[in-house]
Amino acid sequence: MQAPSALAHALRRIVGEKYVLTTPEALLVYAYDGSVDRSLPGLVVLPGSAEETVQVVRTVREAGWPLVPRGAGTGLSGGAVPLQGAVVLSLARLNRILEIDPDNMRAVVEPGVANLDISKAVQPYGLYYAPDPSSQKACTIGGNIAENAGGPHCLAYGVTTNHVLGLEVVLANGSRVWLGGKLQEEGGYDLRGIVIGSEGMLAVVTKIVVRLLPLPEAVKTLLAVFREIDQASSAVSAIIASGMVPSALEMLDRLTIEAVEPAVHAGYPKEAGAVLLVEVDGLREAVEVQGAQVEAICREMGAVEVRSAENPQERERLWAGRKGALGALGRLAPNYLLLDGVVPRTRIVEALRRIRAISEYYRLPIANVFHAGDGNLHPCILFDERDADQLRRAKEAGGAILKMCVELGGALSGEHGVGLEKQEYMPLYFTPEDLQAMAKLPQAFGSADFLNPGKVFPQGKVPTAFRPTTRLPADAII
Amino acid sequence: MTQPSLLQRPTLDKPFAGPDAPEEKDLYTCVHCGLCLTSCPTYLETGLETESPRGRIALMRAVYEGRLPLSPQVVRHWDLCLACRACEAACPSAVPYGRLIERTRAQVRRRLQRPLRLRLAEAVVFDHLLPFPSRLRTGMGLLRLYQRMGVQGVVRAVRLLRPFPTLASMDSLMPRLPDHFFTARGQVYTPRGTPRGRVALLSGCVMPLVHAPTMRACVRVLTHNGFEVVVPREQVCCGALHIHAGRLDGGRALARQNINAFLGCQPDAIIVASAGCGSAMKEYAHLLKDDPAYADKAHAFSQMVRDIHEFLVALPFTPPQAPLNITVTYQDPCHLAHAQRITQAPRRILQSIPGVRLVEMHNPSRCCGAAGSYQILQREMAERLGQAKLEDALSTGAQVLATANPGCALQLEAGARKRGLPLRVAYVIDLLDEAYRREASAPG
Numbered sequence: 001m002q003a004p005s006a007l008a009h010a011l012r013r014i015v016g017e018k019y020v021l022t023t024p025e026a027l028l029v030y031a032y033d034g035s036v037d038r039s040l041p042g043l044v045v046l047p048g049s050a051e052e053t054v055q056v057v058r059t060v061r062e063a064g065w066p067l068v069p070r071g072a073g074t075g076l077s078g079g080a081v082p083l084q085g086a087v088v089l090s091l092a093r094l095n096r097i098l099e100i101d102p103d104n105m106r107a108v109v110e111p112g113v114a115n116l117d118i119s120k121a122v123q124p125y126g127l128y129y130a131p132d133p134s135s136q137k138a139c140t141i142g143g144n145i146a147e148n149a150g151g152p153h154c155l156a157y158g159v160t161t162n163h164v165l166g167l168e169v170v171l172a173n174g175s176r177v178w179l180g181g182k183l184q185e186e187g188g189y190d191l192r193g194i195v196i197g198s199e200g201m202l203a204v205v206t207k208i209v210v211r212l213l214p215l216p217e218a219v220k221t222l223l224a225v226f227r228e229i230d231q232a233s234s235a236v237s238a239i240i241a242s243g244m245v246p247s248a249l250e251m252l253d254r255l256t257i258e259a260v261e262p263a264v265h266a267g268y269p270k271e272a273g274a275v276l277l278v279e280v281d282g283l284r285e286a287v288e289v290q291g292a293q294v295e296a297i298c299r300e301m302g303a304v305e306v307r308s309a310e311n312p313q314e315r316e317r318l319w320a321g322r323k324g325a326l327g328a329l330g331r332l333a334p335n336y337l338l339l340d341g342v343v344p345r346t347r348i349v350e351a352l353r354r355i356r357a358i359s360e361y362y363r364l365p366i367a368n369v370f371h372a373g374d375g376n377l378h379p380c381i382l383f384d385e386r387d388a389d390q391l392r393r394a395k396e397a398g399g400a401i402l403k404m405c406v407e408l409g410g411a412l413s414g415e416h417g418v419g420l421e422k423q424e425y426m427p428l429y430f431t432p433e434d435l436q437a438m439a440k441l442p443q444a445f446g447s448a449d450f451l452n453p454g455k456v457f458p459q460g461k462v463p464t465a466f467r468p469t470t471r472l473p474a475d476a477i478i
Numbered sequence: 479m480t481q482p483s484l485l486q487r488p489t490l491d492k493p494f495a496g497p498d499a500p501e502e503k504d505l506y507t508c509v510h511c512g513l514c515l516t517s518c519p520t521y522l523e524t525g526l527e528t529e530s531p532r533g534r535i536a537l538m539r540a541v542y543e544g545r546l547p548l549s550p551q552v553v554r555h556w557d558l559c560l561a562c563r564a565c566e567a568a569c570p571s572a573v574p575y576g577r578l579i580e581r582t583r584a585q586v587r588r589r590l591q592r593p594l595r596l597r598l599a600e601a602v603v604f605d606h607l608l609p610f611p612s613r614l615r616t617g618m619g620l621l622r623l624y625q626r627m628g629v630q631g632v633v634r635a636v637r638l639l640r641p642f643p644t645l646a647s648m649d650s651l652m653p654r655l656p657d658h659f660f661t662a663r664g665q666v667y668t669p670r671g672t673p674r675g676r677v678a679l680l681s682g683c684v685m686p687l688v689h690a691p692t693m694r695a696c697v698r699v700l701t702h703n704g705f706e707v708v709v710p711r712e713q714v715c716c717g718a719l720h721i722h723a724g725r726l727d728g729g730r731a732l733a734r735q736n737i738n739a740f741l742g743c744q745p746d747a748i749i750v751a752s753a754g755c756g757s758a759m760k761e762y763a764h765l766l767k768d769d770p771a772y773a774d775k776a777h778a779f780s781q782m783v784r785d786i787h788e789f790l791v792a793l794p795f796t797p798p799q800a801p802l803n804i805t806v807t808y809q810d811p812c813h814l815a816h817a818q819r820i821t822q823a824p825r826r827i828l829q830s831i832p833g834v835r836l837v838e839m840h841n842p843s844r845c846c847g848a849a850g851s852y853q854i855l856q857r858e859m860a861e862r863l864g865q866a867k868l869e870d871a872l873s874t875g876a877q878v879l880a881t882a883n884p885g886c887a888l889q890l891e892a893g894a895r896k897r898g899l900p901l902r903v904a905y906v907i908d909l910l911d912e913a914y915r916r917e918a919s920a921p922g
Contacts, residue, residue: 327570
């Protein structure tokens with residue numbers, strides 16, 4: 001392994017003096033992402049072009065250092081946290097929209113472009129980019145690819161992989177190749193699909209061809225208020241059973257509503273046990289009919305109130321509560337542990353009941369704000385990590401919830417990725433053979449132990465996110 | 479290179495102390511979700527986490543906990559912050575970032591020796607100039623003389639100030655000063671028509687001098703709408719510049735003087751035309767919460783403060799009848815949009831003027847780089863942001879760039895002047911006043 005000063009020197013010659021960071025204060029702010037884990041990088045480098053990225057990858061590889069690509073650092077599973085003192089490769093400066101092709105409904109963008117900025121840029125053409133993670137204002141498309149990110153509207157439209165046609169990537173050996181391209185179908189192996197969701201462990205993405213959709217003619221957002229969360233869960237099942245696929249179907253429980261209202265004033269009634277946020281879109285006539293249908297079902301299941309937002313401002317306000325929910329939970333406790341387990345839609349009522357029991361057993365509040373339509377739960381365990389016992393209980397409660405999801409026939413992660421947070425839980429869901437098959441990929445890409453090492457696969461440790469902190473004292477919070 | 483102690487148990491002194499230290503509960507409200515990043519002008523310009531709100535808070539915490547020494551290298555990142563508070567509006571956890579950066583700056587001032595030149599300049603401005611309206615007036619009077627006698631032209635032509643970049647940038651910001659300043663001398667303006675109430679007007683420090691005509695416009699607009707306007711004599715600078723620079727005690731002294739001056743004349747509301755001042759005055763309650771003699775009065779005072787646009791729209795104001803026939807674009811001053819969360823009122827006023835075509839620019843609420851003394855101290859970043867703002871304004875095809883804050887107005891005027899752009903910078907209130915006056919002078 002080359003000395004850090006020599007590596008820094010070599011990298012500065014590629015990207016310029018300003019964009020290689022080695023000072024303690026700089027390393028400290030690249031030790032975290034949106035998750036609970038943190039670990040200091042060896043240094044941070046920010047290339048300004050795909051060409052520079054190629055040279056950076058080669059140089060770091062030759063110097064014998066591991067490398068971790070990073071977007072905006074909004075991820076929730078520790079994907080961008082550099083282990084082993086890795087070099088952080090921030091793609092924040094690769095933030096250009098290179099091409100908009102409205103006729104073929106696609107755009108070519110760089111990885112550092114914020115998700116929402118794509119939709120804003122193509123809006124004049126009547127188009128948008130469908131996957132909409134709640135952090136879409138800040139999270140980058142590159143990070144979305146690493147995590148195969150979802151979002152509320154993925155119920156009807158699918159996740160990132162359904163909206164990316166091609167990727168230009170830098171492989172571990174420094175060669176630059178295209179996986180997929182500008183066409184929907186190209187033949188050959190779908191290597192594009194393998195890289196999407198690979199959590200930065202296979203290649204560094206430098207260009208992305210995204211698929212765009214026409215903005216729907218009409219959108220209707222409904223907010224249904226329930227006294228009991230079980231009623232809301234039944235309404236979810238009933239809506240799907242009716243044959244409709246709303247573009248979004250989200251649930252917020254009482255605790256979340258309490259956190260959200262004072263923060264964003266979205267107009268959710270504070271006394272509600274749960275609210276459902278349902279969106280239908282499409283042709284104007286169909287939207288009217290479906291909206292009425294959703295309202296009728298919700299009332300039948302016991303909704304005390306159903307409101308609908310017709311204009312963009314009202315809609316934005318209703319959504320503001322959902323999109324800002326996670327951050328707003330920061331008001332209730334200094335820390336939260338956010339999980340991403342999935343259960344079959346038909347088991348939501350039972351899953352929520354068991355989460356309640358886990359909350360009582362571990363004596364920690366757990367808020368639920370989630371993609372009800374596809375059973376993607378986001379239990380959010382509230383705690384204060386300065387209290388060592390609370391931290392221990394939070395992690396154990398998290399483990400208990402993930403086990404429960406798998407027991408109910410679900411999975412560990414819907415959209416946040418595995419990263420550090422869930423790697424030790426992988427054997428709950430995958431057989432050793434499954435994992436071995438997966439582990440062949442980094443070998444095949446030549447990126448094993450180089451790109452984002454130490455993630456996704458179980459390391460035989462106590463689960464990273466749920467072990468008592470040994471690496472960090474309870475009071476080290478950044 | 480890896481320094482595990484950065485994440486480990488504290489090893490250093492904890493330099494943040496005393497009543498004006500950043501509050502622990504504020505520091506720990508941040509859950510580092512990163513949603514603030516794309517609202518931050520300096521992050522967008524640099525792409526660096528160190529120049530982001532989340533990064534700056536992480537550094538505050540590290541210093542607070544004694545994991546990172548308080549050094550000029552760390553302070554640099556806080557200094558580059560505009561304190562525009564766009565992150566505060568974007569933050570779902572409601573982290574009071576403005577308060578955190580102000581208090582951090584107060585700690586830095588206490589603990590780190592700044593260069594002598596800077597300390598002297600600051601002492602002159604903050605201790606001997608800003609708190610005294612008469613000295614400011616005299617100083618600006620001299621500057622006006624400097625302009626009128628043609629000295630400024632000579633100085634600029636021979637680039638006399640080139641060795642003094644701070645002075646040079648101050649000189650380049652200076653617009654042609656008005657012939658008559660607006661002076662608070664306790665005057666009372668009588669309302670037109672049926673009286674609707676009595677308001678007290680903040681004149682401020684810089685605005686009544688460099689933008690005196692706008693202060694008169696404020697008076698006319700308020701009296702036009704039936705308000706008696708008092709301009710309390712004993713009022714002083716609102717203290718915002720002190721507070722932003724971390725001189726909280728200086729800010730408190732000014733706040734107390736203003737509380738005495740304004741509460742004494744028992745107005746229905748205290749009207750502020752400058753976004754930065756309005757924001758600071760609405761926060762007097764928090765600033766003086768630990769002062770037993772003033773806490774209650776400060777609370778009452780803050781409750782009465784209204785931004786002039788907010789006040790007019792809530793009335794509602796009388797819509798002007800005469801047309802202006804111009805295309806206008808509006809830039810949101812940070813301390814109006816982010817600190818006071820007022821974005822619609824100024825736009826409603828513009829839209830109420832017949833013949834005004836309001837065209838929105840790209841990113842209207844992104845900081846123009848003025849940010850109080852920032853435009854003098856962080857010239858490079860300020861210029862970059864100012865130019866970007868002018869570009870955005872130009873691409874709307876507007877003839878008038880409307881704003882609501884003296885700092886923004888100065889910065890944008892200077893930028894437009896320097897490039898010889900066909901863009902007039904005006905306050906929203908100037909335009910409303912013009913429409914009212916045109917109406918009064920119209921026949922019939």
